Amino acid sequence: MSTIERPSPGVLCRTARPDADELAALLAEAFHDDPLTRWIVPDPRRRAALLPGLFRVFVDVSHDYGGVSVSPCGDAVMLFLPPGASEEVDARGDELADRFAAALGDHAEALATIVRLQAEHHPAGPAHYYASFAAVRASRRRHGLLSGLLRELVERADREGYGAYAEASSPGGEAVSRRLGFVPCGDVISLPDNGPSLRPLWRDPR
Structure with missing residues (x-):
């Protein structure tokens, strides 16, 4: 049985659980032209077809640990893992590899490379919140929705000392x-073959 404490919904979360397919579609739309997803699935049409299934896996995993925040309008979402959950997710490696393979087919190997590199760079301690994905609907960008969701997360982390x-x-x-x-x-x-890069970022509690 997990000992991870599931965060309670914050002020920016709807009281009802959002539809996972809707959130996956929102994330897929927002990340369609992201350098990482372009590296995973170079063909744009194929990428558009596969990304909703990929992000459905991430949404489901985040839901397992209470790690989904959604703006009241439903136009922004943040996926995160609370302290200790990353280790539990790592222990589910075989299960998730099968789900990623089902979602991405031949492109799953590229995702596996990213996941491996992320794991190698992920801080071993102290315990922390991990903000994994965030997306805002195109028509609602530059309205402060992403900042609001991230601010809520770091304020929660501050209150708990993480x-x-x-x-x-x-x-x-x-x-x-x-x-x-x-x-x-x-x-x-840095991803291989002149691929894109990810910048690791850390915030101490305040």
């Missing part, structure tokens, strides 16, 4: 994180 960790795949995501007190930590995660 740090927070994230990996930025775009300058915009890094800028939002740094405005809320995240700073670069460790080496940049």
